[in-house]
Amino acid sequence: MSESSPDYSKGAAYMNGTYVPISEARIPVGDWGFVHSDVTYDVVHVTDGGFFRLEDHLDRFHRSLAGYRLDPGVTREQMRHILGRVVALSGLQHAFVAMVSTRGVPSVYGSRNPLDCDNTFIAYAVPWVDVIKPEVQERGAHLLVASVPRISPRSLDPTLKNYMWRDFTRGMFEANDKGFDTAILLDQEGFLTEGAGFNVFIVKGTKVITPDRGALEGVTRLSVLDICPELGLEPVVGPITFDDLMDADEVFTTTTAGGVMPCARVNERIYGNDRPGPISAKLKETYWRKHKEGWHMTPVNYADADNPFALAA
Numbered sequence: 625m626s627e628s629s630p631d632y633s634k635g636a637a638y639m640n641g642t643y644v645p646i647s648e649a650r651i652p653v654g655d656w657g658f659v660h661s662d663v664t665y666d667v668v669h670v671t672d673g674g675f676f677r678l679e680d681h682l683d684r685f686h687r688s689l690a691g692y693r694l695d696p697g698v699t700r701e702q703m704r705h706i707l708g709r710v711v712a713l714s715g716l717q718h719a720f721v722a723m724v725s726t727r728g729v730p731s732v733y734g735s736r737n738p739l740d741c742d743n744t745f746i747a748y749a750v751p752w753v754d755v756i757k758p759e760v761q762e763r764g765a766h767l768l769v770a771s772v773p774r775i776s777p778r779s780l781d782p783t784l785k786n787y788m789w790r791d792f793t794r795g796m797f798e799a800n801d802k803g804f805d806t807a808i809l810l811d812q813e814g815f816l817t818e819g820a821g822f823n824v825f826i827v828k829g830t831k832v833i834t835p836d837r838g839a840l841e842g843v844t845r846l847s848v849l850d851i852c853p854e855l856g857l858e859p860v861v862g863p864i865t866f867d868d869l870m871d872a873d874e875v876f877t878t879t880t881a882g883g884v885m886p887c888a889r890v891n892e893r894i895y896g897n898d899r900p901g902p903i904s905a906k907l908k909e910t911y912w913r914k915h916k917e918g919w920h921m922t923p924v925n926y927a928d929a930d931n932p933f934a935l936a937a
Contacts, residue, residue, distance in 0.1 A: 630644065630645050631645055632645055632646075632713045633714065634646055635647075635716070635749055636710040636714040637649035637746065637747065637748035637749075638745075638746065638748070639651075643709065643713060646748055646749075651744075655726050655728055655744070656726065656727035657726025657787075661786070661788055662727035663724060663725065663786070663787055664688040664785050665685075665722055665723060665724040665725070665786075666682075666688065666722070667722050667880050667881065668681040668707070668721050668880060669718075669752065669881065670717070670719040670721055671718055671915050672717060672915070672916070673923055673924050674918075674922055675711075675921065675922040675924065676843075676915060676920055676921060677843050677846075677847070678707070681723075681843055681880075682700055682703060682704065687783075688784040691781060691784040692784060694725045694743045696744055703723060704933070706747045707747050708924055708925075708932025708933050710747050711749045711932065712926050712932040713749075714749045714750075716752075718752040719749045719750065720749070720751070720752055720753050721748070721749045722747065722748050723745070723746075724746040724747070724748075725744060726743065728742040728744050729741065729742070753881050754882040755806075755820075755821050755881045755885070756806065756882055763888060763899065764886050764887050764888025764889070764895075765805045765877065765885060765888065766804045766805045766887070766888065766890075767804060767808050767819070767875070767877075767887055767889065767891075768799040768808070768890075768891060769808055769869070770798050770808070772791050772794045772795050772798070774812075774817040774818070775788065775790075775791050777838060782818070783841050789820060792807070792809070792819070792820035792821075795808075795819075795820070806819055811837065814866055815835065815838065815865060816835050816866070817837065818840060821879055821881065822842075822879035822882070823835075823842040823844070823878045824839075824864075824876075825848065825875070826873075827872060827874035827875070827876075827904065828871070829873070830856065830857050830858055832848065832860065832903070833861075834849070834860070836863055842879065843880060844879055844884070845878050847878075848878055848884060849861070851907060851910050854910070855903075855906060855910065857903065870890070870893050872895070873896075874895055874896065874901030874904050875895060875904075876900075876904040876907070876908075884904065884908035884911045885908075886901065886904035886905060887900075887904075
């Protein structure tokens with residue numbers, strides 16, 4: 625690799641109008657995205673050289689931008705191109721791809737007025753990651769219902785992507801201390817919400833149920849709801865109590881960074897034979913098979929980073 629040719633093999637980023645290796649991506653310490661967690665983002669995955677449900681992720685990102693009153697000054701088509709280009713530059717066939725907008729640095733030093741900030745747009749592609757490790761998915765994740773409640777939606781809208789993870793982080797420390805893989809949270813009324821970066825489902829008979837409150841409207845969650853009727857299952861978005869969770873036949877989680885991830889235990893409750901349940905396993909198999917078949921996939925043109933979607937036309 626010559627000095628004039630950046631090494632994007634470990635990931636590529638777009639910052640301030642420039643493409644740089646991921647190791648060179650930086651935000652200023654005065655950016656409100658850092659000092660106040662005043663930021664939104666979205667994450668889309670690339671599998672076998674193609675984006676999955678890219679337009680759905682862009683839709684959700686724009687809803688988050690509007691909800692937080694962020695305007696990065698980049699059109700949807702420009703965002704799409706930038707996302708494709710960071711993947712093409714990296715050469716990664718399996719990637720975790722983020723789009724981010726921070727409030728930015730105030731143009732008036734010391735200002736506490738968000739209108740004084742120039743909002744940013746950042747994008748990057750890095751190697752694929754799994755929220756729950758593959759070997760844990762194979763035996764079924766062990767989840768703890770954390771004692772800390774989910775932040776109230778009256779304070780923070782959970783359907784808008786954000787980095788406010790203090791409740792999740794406390795829950796994950798509690799799960800680690802007690803020997804569980806990760807944590808899921810209830811709201812202050814005792815209804816199931818979500819975990820750190822993933823949605824939760826329960827299976828009861830032929831019903832596949834996910835919470836109707838306190839949770840992000842996940843794209844993988846949407847995919848499972850779409851797949852259920854194909855398998856003779858009834859998708860339900862509705863309230864789930866702690867007792868419903870304990871009485872379920874199966875439990876699984878979903879996320880962009882991992883797909884459908886079966887669980888085997890919640891607290892001391894062991895489901896089935898302490899392994900992934902049959903419906904969870906079937907949904908996981910179907911989800912990834914449909915990827916291979918091209919479902920909602922947008923291929924990347926790695927041969928020409930300036931035209932990253934030329935092959936998709």
